[in-house]
Amino acid sequence: MKRAALAxxxxxxxTCALTACSGGEDKxxxxxxxxxxKQITPAQRLAKAIVTKDDLxxxxxxxxxxxxxxxxxxxxxxxxxxxxxxxxxxxxxxxLGKPRADLTRIAGAGYGKGSTxxxxxxxxxxxxxxxSLAQLAKAVxxxxxxxxxxxxxxSTAYESVTAEKGTAPGAVAFRSTMTFRGVSHTLRxxxxxxxxxxxxxxxxxxxAIADSTRPSDAKxxxxxxxxQNSKLAK
Numbered sequence: 365m366k367r368a369a370l371a372x373x374x375x376x377x378x379t380c381a382l383t384a385c386s387g388g389e390d391k392x393x394x395x396x397x398x399x400x401x402k403q404i405t406p407a408q409r410l411a412k413a414i415v416t417k418d419d420l421x422x423x424x425x426x427x428x429x430x431x432x433x434x435x436x437x438x439x440x441x442x443x444x445x446x447x448x449x450x451x452x453x454x455x456x457x458x459x460l461g462k463p464r465a466d467l468t469r470i471a472g473a474g475y476g477k478g479s480t481x482x483x484x485x486x487x488x489x490x491x492x493x494x495x496s497l498a499q500l501a502k503a504v505x506x507x508x509x510x511x512x513x514x515x516x517x518x519s520t521a522y523e524s525v526t527a528e529k530g531t532a533p534g535a536v537a538f539r540s541t542m543t544f545r546g547v548s549h550t551l552r553x554x555x556x557x558x559x560x561x562x563x564x565x566x567x568x569x570x571x572a573i574a575d576s577t578r579p580s581d582a583k584x585x586x587x588x589x590x591x592q593n594s595k596l597a598k
Contacts, residue, residue, distance in 0.1 A: 406465035406486040413561070414469050414484055415592045423471045423588070428457065428481065435515030445511040450500040451525060452513035454553050454564050455540065459485040460496035463562070471588050478569040478582040482592055490560035497557045501536045510541075530554045531586040532593055544573050550581040554589060558596040565589055 404412075417425045434456040435441040443452050450460055459466040463485035472479040487493040510523045522540045530537035537554040549572065554565045565584060572580035 406463075406488075407467070410465055410467040410484045410486055410561070413596050414467055415471065415482065415588075415595055419591045419595060420471055420588060423473055426470050426472070428468055428470055433457070434513075434518050434520070440515045441513060442515070443511050443513050445507060448503055448507040448511040448513075448525075450496070450503045451507055451522070451538075451540070451553075452511070454483075454500060454555060455522075455551060455566050456513070456515075457481050457483050457564075457566065459483060460500060460555075460562060460564070461485075461487065461492055463487050463492075471585075473585075476571050478567050478580070478585075480585055480588050481566040481568075482588070483564045483566075484592075484596075485562045485564075487560050487562065493557050493560050493562045496562055497536055497555055500555055504536070504538045528552070530556070531584055531589045532556045535589075537584070545576040547573075547576055548579045549573055550579075552582050552584045554584050556589070556593055558593065561596055563592055563596060565592075 415425060417423065419425075430436070435458060438453055438458045441449070441452055441456065441458060443449050452458075453460055457468045464487060466483060466485040468481060468483045470479050470481055485493070485496075487496070504525055504527045507522075507525045510521065510525065512519065512521045514520075520542060522542050524541045526539050528537045528539055531554060535554050535556045537552070539550055539552050541548060541550050543549070549569070552567045556563050556565075565588065567582040567584050569580035569582045572578055
């Protein structure tokens, strides 16, 4: 009896397939399939997630000008201490590791005040974003005595690197110093991970450096970091 019962099962399955005995209503054979949702690319996702002027009252948000970039890509950048490469990348708006997409904007509060560069990078899997942040954290104490970064004819000697408390929970933050035409300047960097996206903030008083007569001590604006991190979390 068991063998006979088992033999009936494929017959019933075939009968249902031929007669549509699923119990549902018959669908017209010519009915079109429902359209598939359009897949958003990593670059499009970052473009939607980056802060705009509307998100930062009192700030102008703009795209950086390529001609002023220290290096066009990570491949062009070299450091005299290899372990310090993550720091050089973070301070020159170049993404850490190998992201699927990256995007940079500048948030400026007006003439004579500092600017904050915001670089977003998307990774897959998310573990790569976590690993990139860990490498940055590791480089901070290893490069405390400073290092030199070069790209083509550009060269910057960072004299010191010191860990600091970030403005956001879980952030890797540090300050670095450099001397330009005999004048000392302090720069600040902070990196925060949100899932598979890494946000790197770099604050510098470019006006003071260009002036080359007065020292500067750029602060990390907590409101800029909060606005960007909040938009990423949505």
